[in-house]
Amino acid sequence: MNHVAPARTDVRSPASLVVGLLAAAVLTIIGTLGHPILTSSATSVGHALRGDQHSALGVAGGDVPDGVTVFDARYPAVAKLDPALLGALRRAATDAADDGVEFVVNSGWRSPAYQEELLDEAVAKYGSRAEAARWVATPATSAHVSGDAVDIGHSDATAWLSRYGAEYGLCRIYGNEPWHFELRPDAVSHGCPRMYADPTHDPRMQS
Numbered sequence: 001m002n003h004v005a006p007a008r009t010d011v012r013s014p015a016s017l018v019v020g021l022l023a024a025a026v027l028t029i030i031g032t033l034g035h036p037i038l039t040s041s042a043t044s045v046g047h048a049l050r051g052d053q054h055s056a057l058g059v060a061g062g063d064v065p066d067g068v069t070v071f072d073a074r075y076p077a078v079a080k081l082d083p084a085l086l087g088a089l090r091r092a093a094t095d096a097a098d099d100g101v102e103f104v105v106n107s108g109w110r111s112p113a114y115q116e117e118l119l120d121e122a123v124a125k126y127g128s129r130a131e132a133a134r135w136v137a138t139p140a141t142s143a144h145v146s147g148d149a150v151d152i153g154h155s156d157a158t159a160w161l162s163r164y165g166a167e168y169g170l171c172r173i174y175g176n177e178p179w180h181f182e183l184r185p186d187a188v189s190h191g192c193p194r195m196y197a198d199p200t201h202d203p204r205m206q207s
């Protein structure tokens with residue numbers, strides 16, 4: 001074969017191809033990563049997984065009708081929260097009301113059966129128990145089942161709590177769950193502890 005010095009365009013074409021393939025690969029990666037980032041904007045795990053559907057277990061199992069507030073003790077999801085957590089939420093909600101902000105409870109206490117239902121749905125959605133664990137705890141590890149966690153809406157309420165919640169001991173725990181709050185009494189004097197990126201980094205989930 002004769003060797004012919006490549007013209008300038010012959011040199012550049014493979015390079016352009018490589019650049020094009022790299023760009024396509026980057027777009028693919030962004031598309032893949034974008035999914036959970038978009039999902040994290042949903043108002044609660046339960047709502048993210050099931051839209052407007054509610055648990056077949058009903059309010060006795062911890063399901064919450066739309067629009068229930070932290071003052072509405074008719075529902076076990078609110079009434080079975082740890083009394084100290086509920087008290088802090090009500091004090092904060094009373095002050096937030098002065099700013100025109102209302103705390104809606106999207107999820108609070110959950111029965112073990114309801115938690116298992118959420119976990120099963122997460123496994124179906126995310127394809128594996130390991131990936132589902134990034135979003136939904138087991139009945140044994142969930143702070144919702146023990147009454148120590150609440151998922152608050154709407155976004156004005158979570159924004160208010162992110163800013164002022166520490167004054168009441170109310171802290172965000174997970175970077176990927178801006179709606180999920182738990183009581184950390186030391187936060188009143190020391191501020192909230194550093195957040196975990198997601199529940200898989202929480203030592204309580206390692207059981």
Ligand SMILES: [Zn+2]
Binds near residue numbers: 151181
């Ligand atoms: Zn939660």
